[in-house]
Amino acid sequence: MAKVSLQKVRITGLRGHYKILMQELHRWGLLEIIEKKEFIESSNQPGENFFAVFDLARLDFVLKSLAPYESKHDKADSFLSGGKLVMSEEEAKEKLKNFVPKSEDIISECEQIEEDLVRHKNHLHRIQKRKSIIAPYKLFHTPLLETFSTQTSETRIGAIRLLQKESFIETISNESHLVDLDVFGEEDGKFYFRITVSQEVAPRTLEILNSFGFEELDVQNEFSEFLNQKPREIHRSLEKEEKETEEQLQSLQSRREKLAVHLNDLRILYDYNVWRKKKNDLQYKILQTKNIFAFEAWMPERDYGKLEKWINDIFVGEVIMEQVDSEEGEVAPVYIQNKTGFASYEIVTEMFGTPGTRDIDPTSYLAPFFFVFFGLCLSDVGYGLILTFVSLFFLLFGTFSKSAKDGILLLLFCGIGATLGGIFVGGYFGMTAEQAPTFLLNSSYLAGVEGSLPFKGQFLDPMTGSGPITFLIFAIGLGMIQLLTGIFLDFVKRMKNKEYLDAFCDPLAWFFFLVVLCGFSVADIVGLPKELFKNLSLLGAGILVITQGRSQKNWFLKPISGVLGLYNITGYVSDLLSYSRIMALGLSTGVIGFAMNLTAGILGGMMPHPIVGFLVAVVFLLFGHGLNFALSVLGAFVHSGRLQFIEFFGKFFEGDGRKFKPFAREKKYLFFRNP
Amino acid sequence: MFESGIVLSIIGAVIAAVLAGIGSGIGIYTAGSKAAGVLSEKPDLFGKILVITALPGSQGVYGLLIAILALSKIGLFSTTPVEVPIEIGYKILWAGILMGFAGFASAWLQGRVAAAGIGAVGRDESLAGKAIVLAVLIETYAIFGLLVALLIVNSIQL
Numbered sequence: 001m002a003k004v005s006l007q008k009v010r011i012t013g014l015r016g017h018y019k020i021l022m023q024e025l026h027r028w029g030l031l032e033i034i035e036k037k038e039f040i041e042s043s044n045q046p047g048e049n050f051f052a053v054f055d056l057a058r059l060d061f062v063l064k065s066l067a068p069y070e071s072k073h074d075k076a077d078s079f080l081s082g083g084k085l086v087m088s089e090e091e092a093k094e095k096l097k098n099f100v101p102k103s104e105d106i107i108s109e110c111e112q113i114e115e116d117l118v119r120h121k122n123h124l125h126r127i128q129k130r131k132s133i134i135a136p137y138k139l140f141h142t143p144l145l146e147t148f149s150t151q152t153s154e155t156r157i158g159a160i161r162l163l164q165k166e167s168f169i170e171t172i173s174n175e176s177h178l179v180d181l182d183v184f185g186e187e188d189g190k191f192y193f194r195i196t197v198s199q200e201v202a203p204r205t206l207e208i209l210n211s212f213g214f215e216e217l218d219v220q221n222e223f224s225e226f227l228n229q230k231p232r233e234i235h236r237s238l239e240k241e242e243k244e245t246e247e248q249l250q251s252l253q254s255r256r257e258k259l260a261v262h263l264n265d266l267r268i269l270y271d272y273n274v275w276r277k278k279k280n281d282l283q284y285k286i287l288q289t290k291n292i293f294a295f296e297a298w299m300p301e302r303d304y305g306k307l308e309k310w311i312n313d314i315f316v317g318e319v320i321m322e323q324v325d326s327e328e329g330e331v332a333p334v335y336i337q338n339k340t341g342f343a344s345y346e347i348v349t350e351m352f353g354t355p356g357t358r359d360i361d362p363t364s365y366l367a368p369f370f371f372v373f374f375g376l377c378l379s380d381v382g383y384g385l386i387l388t389f390v391s392l393f394f395l396l397f398g399t400f401s402k403s404a405k406d407g408i409l410l411l412l413f414c415g416i417g418a419t420l421g422g423i424f425v426g427g428y429f430g431m432t433a434e435q436a437p438t439f440l441l442n443s444s445y446l447a448g449v450e451g452s453l454p455f456k457g458q459f460l461d462p463m464t465g466s467g468p469i470t471f472l473i474f475a476i477g478l479g480m481i482q483l484l485t486g487i488f489l490d491f492v493k494r495m496k497n498k499e500y501l502d503a504f505c506d507p508l509a510w511f512f513f514l515v516v517l518c519g520f521s522v523a524d525i526v527g528l529p530k531e532l533f534k535n536l537s538l539l540g541a542g543i544l545v546i547t548q549g550r551s552q553k554n555w556f557l558k559p560i561s562g563v564l565g566l567y568n569i570t571g572y573v574s575d576l577l578s579y580s581r582i583m584a585l586g587l588s589t590g591v592i593g594f595a596m597n598l599t600a601g602i603l604g605g606m607m608p609h610p611i612v613g614f615l616v617a618v619v620f621l622l623f624g625h626g627l628n629f630a631l632s633v634l635g636a637f638v639h640s641g642r643l644q645f646i647e648f649f650g651k652f653f654e655g656d657g658r659k660f661k662p663f664a665r666e667k668k669y670l671f672f673r674n675p
Numbered sequence: 676m677f678e679s680g681i682v683l684s685i686i687g688a689v690i691a692a693v694l695a696g697i698g699s700g701i702g703i704y705t706a707g708s709k710a711a712g713v714l715s716e717k718p719d720l721f722g723k724i725l726v727i728t729a730l731p732g733s734q735g736v737y738g739l740l741i742a743i744l745a746l747s748k749i750g751l752f753s754t755t756p757v758e759v760p761i762e763i764g765y766k767i768l769w770a771g772i773l774m775g776f777a778g779f780a781s782a783w784l785q786g787r788v789a790a791a792g793i794g795a796v797g798r799d800e801s802l803a804g805k806a807i808v809l810a811v812l813i814e815t816y817a818i819f820g821l822l823v824a825l826l827i828v829n830s831i832q833l
Contacts, residue, residue, distance in 0.1 A: 351804030595743040
């Protein structure tokens with residue numbers, strides 16, 4: 001039985017023991033605490049920090065800002081553990097103890113550096129902007145003044161668009177002879193100049209300037225601290241300042257990089273603080289008064305004795321645990337646990353949902369089907385072996401949490417399945433018999449002869465002759481087996497839930513009908529007595545007509561409902577057809593692989609030199625098969641999954657359960673090795 | 676030109692590849708735009724979202740598959756030219772039309788479902804599996820199209 005039965009418990013104790021109890025319960029991770037409204041409402045104790053907690057937002061900020069500077073060595077270390085820090089719990093505690101005293105200094109230093117970096121970057125930005133403004137005026141050899149105008153003349157410096165230069169000069173010289181134009185240069189599509197005119201024509205000149213979109217150099221706002229300095233000097237001092245700021249940025253940057261050596265310690269600190277916060281926060285979900293605390297929780301029944309003994313030994317009656325019955329309408333969470341191997345397929349089940357209280361855990365039943373379907377969908381020995389060896393490598397040399405390990409194990413099974421599927425249909429990187437190395441080939445193979453299969457161990461050739469139809473029938477046959485299994489599981493489920501009448505009338509009646517119908521349809525091929533199966537089918541249909549109308553109150557409508565119930569056969573037919581995707585996906589892996597090989601050959605042949613051609617072909621093959629591998633694995637996985645979710649689960653599984661989520665340590669960065 | 680088997684075949688192959696490819700393009704565009712939006716908020720979800728975004732891409736591959744299979748059946752890649760009877764040309768043309776339209780419509784609409792699913796994953800990470808399943812429901816019809824087209828093309832013996 002893969003569903004672990006859960007027990008509801010109540011724990012009551014003296015407040016003084018809260019800290020030590022929570023510490024241990026959290027470490028064991030056995031209990032899912034129930035948030036009980038009455039308990040929360042009758043609590044009359046203000047919150048208390050049982051565990052000192054560091055500001056997590058600050059820690060998170062520092063971790064994020066330092067993460068990009070992690071040493072390559074550390075990164076490589078955590079590669080085989082999915083980015084987690086692997087150590088024993090004692091090591092982590094020891095490191096934490098050493099790190100805590102200096103943690104505040106390191107964190108505030110890092111925060112200060114981040115702040116300074118932002119400030120300096122903004123400053124640098126502003127300097128660069130001003131530098132670019134003043135640069136075109138370097139030829140202006142007069143110190144900058146707030147205004148260059150005198151009693152008789154007015155002077156402006158600035159720029160217009162270069163395209164309008166000619167027409168501007170023409171307009172302005174037509175206006176007056178008392179105009180002096182000094183050109184500094186033409187840059188970035190702009191025309192920079194100084195213009196001096198006599199006061200009489202000044203207003204008119206300004207009008208003309210504005211009509212040409214004149215951008216005047218804003219000395220007062222942009223360069224007020226540089227008054228009485230020549231643009232060239234300003235540019236020079238801005239350059240100096242830029243260099244200084246860049247140096248400061250550099251030194252801040254290297255200080256930050258140095259701080260990155262503390263990353264791992266900071267990570268330990270982070271995880272521990274998350275746990276502490278969780279333990280502190282829990283007090284708001286339970287009953288607590290000045291002297292006592294109490295809460296209710298779900299826990300696996302099998303661990304009850306162990307926990308009870310521990311509580312009695314440690315707290316000798318000052319904390320007590322007792323079993324309580326669940327209240328009316330209260331739905332227990334569901335905890336599924338399967339044997340190693342099958343446990344990997346829990347991932348597939350969880351993709352759909354957690355089994356409800358009435359459901360049976362479908363994991364171990366879907367596992368063989370998923371294995372076979374995935375194998376036939378991918379159906380390539382090459383791709384299967386890649387998947388197998390990569391996941392095997394991580395399993396053997398990596399350190400992963402149980403859930404991550406289950407995921408890799410699932411990929412390993414998928415790889416093995418695909419390898420077997422590949423042998424079954426003769427898929428080897430999409431190679432044809434002519435391209436394949438001879439050790440893969442049957443010695444008796446005769447090209448072009450119907451029924452002669454090229455590859456060793458091959459069962460059918462999906463590309464030639466009747467191969468595709470055989471494959472299709474095979475896929476649909478597998479579907480039939482899965483559908484019947486699903487209907488049978490529905491029968492088991494209903495019996496378990498004591499719905500005996502329904503169990504016999506629905507799943508069992510349909511099971512019988514579908515089996516004899518199958519027998520009837522293949523009777524000629526496998527040599528079954530056709531007449532017998534015909535009569536049995538009629539009997540099955542008759543049973544369905546009688547039973548399917550049973551929920552109708554009206555006696556007249558009962559037989560009509562029964563006959564209409566037979567119409568459900570179309571649902572089974574469409575379910576069966578859905579299994580044809582196994583064949584289509586299986587074929588597509590091979591054909592795309594074949595197409596990639598073909599294209600690589602053509603591309604290689606087009607190259608002027610055989611060596612260049614060979615290299616081009618190899619690069620294309622890597623790319624093409626990489627793409628095919630990724631798409632085919634994704635397709636095989638999601639479609640094998642879909643067949644479970646829609647066709648298989650549709651027969652018996654509701655998946656409306658709530659997953660058991662124990663109060664346990666969630667490790668974002670850490671992974672504890674057993675000492 | 677509708678009297679030449681080889682021309683009909685090539686039109687069929689082109690329709691299969693082009694229409695299914697356009698459908699996949701539109702589908703991934705719809706899903707990808709939504710994905711980029713969600714990623715700007717939650718970059719950690721990249722792995723999950725990438726899988727959903729890639730789903731409408733398969734139809735383009737199915738179209739390509741039918742096209743290449745058809746072209747290799749009529750001997751386009753071999754050095755010796757083969758005479759393609761008109762009936763074979765029509766077979767491939769219809770297979771191509773079938774694959775092209777099945778792929779186009781399903782990829783285009785799958786993109787919308789995928790985009791909605793990506794939005795859901797953005798709010799609740801644990802919905803990733805369900806979002807994938809919803810998007811895959813549509814793909815069924817592309818696969819049925821592929822299946823029939825494969826059977827047609829594969830029945831050709833030259």
